[in-house]
Amino acid sequence: MKIALLGYGKMGKVIERIALERGHEIVLKIDKDDRDYDIKGADVAIDFSVPSAAYSNLKKCIENGVPVVCGTTGWLDKYDDIVRFCQEKNGGLIYASNFSIGVNLFFKLNEYLAKLMNGIQGYDVYMEEIHHTQKLDAPSGTAITLAEQIIKNSNKTGWNIEVPVEEEIYIDVKRENEVPGTHTVTYKSNEDIISIQHKAQSREGFALGAVLSAEWLKGKKGVYSIQDVLNIEM
Numbered sequence: 001m002k003i004a005l006l007g008y009g010k011m012g013k014v015i016e017r018i019a020l021e022r023g024h025e026i027v028l029k030i031d032k033d034d035r036d037y038d039i040k041g042a043d044v045a046i047d048f049s050v051p052s053a054a055y056s057n058l059k060k061c062i063e064n065g066v067p068v069v070c071g072t073t074g075w076l077d078k079y080d081d082i083v084r085f086c087q088e089k090n091g092g093l094i095y096a097s098n099f100s101i102g103v104n105l106f107f108k109l110n111e112y113l114a115k116l117m118n119g120i121q122g123y124d125v126y127m128e129e130i131h132h133t134q135k136l137d138a139p140s141g142t143a144i145t146l147a148e149q150i151i152k153n154s155n156k157t158g159w160n161i162e163v164p165v166e167e168e169i170y171i172d173v174k175r176e177n178e179v180p181g182t183h184t185v186t187y188k189s190n191e192d193i194i195s196i197q198h199k200a201q202s203r204e205g206f207a208l209g210a211v212l213s214a215e216w217l218k219g220k221k222g223v224y225s226i227q228d229v230l231n232i233e234m
Contacts, residue, residue: 001218004028004042006057007049007072010134014207015046022211030057039064044214050136051075058082058093067092067217071099071210073141083223092217096226097141099209103183104226106198110146110185113196114153122189125150126164128172130182138173142183147171150185180206 001024005012008029016026027041030049035056039045045061047054051074061068062085070093079095086093098104117123129143139147139161147159147169157167164170180200187194200206209226216229 001025001215002027002041002043003214004030004039004045004061004066006030006045006047006061006068007053009048011048011071011203011207014203015048015210018204018207019211019214022215024211039066042066044069044218046070046210046214047072048210055082059085062086062089062091062093065089065091067214067220068094069099069210069213069217070095071097071206073097073144074137076141086223090221092220092222092224094213094217094224094226094229096209096213097145098181098206099213099226100198100200100205101209101230102205103142103198103200104209104230104232106183106196107145107149108232109196111149111153113185113187113194114150117187117194118153118155122191123187123194124166124189125154125156125185125187126170126172127159127186128174128182128184130174130176130179132179133175133177135175138175139171140181140183142181143171143173146183146185 003019003024003026030037045066045068047057047070049072054072054075055078129140156169159169159171161171161173182199184197213229
């Protein structure tokens with residue numbers, strides 16, 4: 001399979017190595033600031049660029065009939081536009097806030113726990129997310145996904161990263177050197193504390209999930225999620 005890498009930072013390099021190990025060919029490597037490139041020679045593209053580049057990268061892929069896997073976060077105010085554009089052009093797209101297999105199992109666990117806790121009196125929920133200092137968006141896309149799952153299954157009305165507010169989920173955002181990603185969801189009462197946590201040990205899991213998604217998406221039309229790839233019902 002011929003893969004175009006849109007974004008060639010630390011994640012892009014790990015994706016390249018895993019793709020080559022799985023017998024694929026990298027036909028294009030684009031830096032975050034490059035907008036003038038030809039995508040047509042690729043069977044599929046993988047975008048781990050920056051929020052300011054993701055939208056135009058996805059549009060270019062879809063316009064040229066190249067299915068695209070996107071793991072860039074921080075641009076989701078334009079997500080609905082991309083979905084409509086993909087459907088109009090009969091393109092192929094997978095977006096995920098996190099491509100790690102373990103994280104997507106964690107999403108399933110988070111959703112189930114939120115349903116269990118809904119209606120139980122005396123508990124409040126808050127979150128913590130820790131990432132490396134180079135991460136551009138805060139909170140992480142993964143943290144937002146976790147929060148949205150809880151909001152859907154509780155009386156919380158939103159989330160914030162500024163100060164704890166009773167009707168919202170407080171997300172404590174931390175940036176530390178060389179932390180691939182740690183997410184913790186905690187329910188606290190006066191009597192006890194319930195916590196679930198996912199801690200990434202490297203970028204390998206994210207990269208492998210992205211390559212598996214690219215393999216799955218090749219030749220397909222439509223808008224999909226990582227749950228479709230992993231066959232996990234959410």
